[in-house]
Amino acid sequence: MSRRHPNSNRLTPPRGFVELHHRAEATRPVASGPSPAPVVALCTTLKPVDERESVGATKAAHPVVGGLGVVRVSVDSYARGTLAVPRRRNVFQTSTAARIRAYYEALPEASKTRRLVPPSVGQRPSRFNTRLLREALKFALCAGGPGLSRSDQMWYISVLLLAKRGGGAQGRGAGRHGRLGGRKLRLPEADDGSAEEVPSGRGEDHVAEVVPEVDSLDDMQGELGRAFPSKSAFAAAVREEQRRVLSKLRWDETPIEVEGVMYLVYSRDLLLVALDLLQNAGHVQLWGEELGLGSDGSRLRSDMLDSDLFLTEELHVRRVHGSLSFVLAVQLFIDEAVVSWSGAHYVYAIRALVPNVRDRRVQ
């Protein structure tokens, strides 16, 4: 390779080339006056690094490798060994935003994002396809804020089934499944008046006494019974519905290692969220406008779309992208994201609002 392409061999120094850290010594014997300033000394060397060579000289020496800028560093630093010998490198002048983007794309988590639930799960139809089932699901997921636990979900469906049967199933099947939640149950007898004396600290024990587990389809009645043949089937269906929605909403998880600790970050693609909101909204305002003046001469303001910030940005966007463009504005709500001493929460939500979407029901 070196023989066939001698002019392209960048590993072999060209003729007359003097290493940078030797140049000061090479020039020192011939210098009669005081030593020049460090930066000037670079230009007085035999072959300055940043000097573009002539066409004729290119044949004899190696070609100058491209680059938009050259950084001059004082010779003394190289001579002292405090700085490494520089190599010519490409320096791309770019915007600050692009540099920040490149900075974060170079971090290791940039390629570790994966879907929290596989996309195929989101393609399945929901099992909660009637109003009753949806309301039951809503209660199971929202009761008390964080929703019911798995055992409470089973208790809840038991109550619903009992109500569906009008409470007529008391005592049936008690001999088949006498346990719930790993605790021994004391089932009430017909003439036993001590049923109310059973401790019911968590409630599920109390219900388990009056509503024994019914897992047979024959014992079920109505819509709930047909949809969920057992209590565990309801809990499993709730879990499966959560996974289906998570997949449909494209939630991702990203492992991020910070200071030696691995954190799992759950997020969605903000762009896709904003576009989904825009496409599914019933009322959309794409362009902003000033509201004019009020009766007292002051400027009326209503929301984001008539603010100076939005109008200024819109003016610039339409100038760059044409009149058929609009600003897809997004507001982020990051309250308490760094308050780690409150002890109340272990994750902090980031919420987004798209002011272009005027239909508040979807946000």
Place this chain on the structure above:
Amino acid sequence: MTVGYVPHVGKPAARTAAARRRASDARNGLLQRCLAVLLRGFVGASPTGVTVEFSGRQPLTAVPRLLGIVADQLAEGSIVCLMSSACGFFCSHCTVRRHVAGGPAGVGGPLRDVTAVLDAQLDGALARHRDPRPFLRDQLRMEHSALAFVPAIGAVWGLATDNKQLYNIISFDLLHVWKVGVVRMVAQRFPSFLRVACGGQDARLGPVTTTLDVLNLRAWEMGHLNVPGPTAPGYVGGPLDVRSTFLVVLPIYLKSLFCVPLS
């Protein structure tokens, strides 16, 4: 609509300066990296836009822009990677010195140079990767009162480029009010302010009484999550304990209530 969750970073177990520095770095770094993950697609589309087709209309170009950050004082400082307390320039908008802020000499401080601060933060972040020792960040702290982290939202087009709205999208800056240390007096004058702001019935939340009701409701909802500034401004002698004053929470909620229309 919830689009992400920031994990919790706990207190350091050891009571040493190095442990505190590690916890602080983890807290700041994790927030920025979460935002970077969240904004990945948004950042990519912000320079060029995305083609959107509505039914029956010709295709339009939707240009994503981040035009609002609603956060409390501490989160605001962390999002733009600025020091929020115990620093020379505590305001995210301008470079007013803390010892003159709140007085006549603090009015009209020069605005922050977005490009200069971000460039310095980029250099500081690269230096921090190589060597996390805090004294290497002193220059950044003295010149800009900034942290050695890069604000991830700066990658969104329009915040560090073009109109450079990075510090303007935090539309209602309460740092001046908050750090003055006379929040009680501010809160006492708050109804008068609302009467002026809501006088024309064109404010976001309507008349004064309605706004005050919403304000109080918000204060009740937030409860113990209110976090006062950990240090007093420079001209206030001694530490200022404002935790016991209920009225100090009011200015915080101004930000969420008026973040949009007062820009």
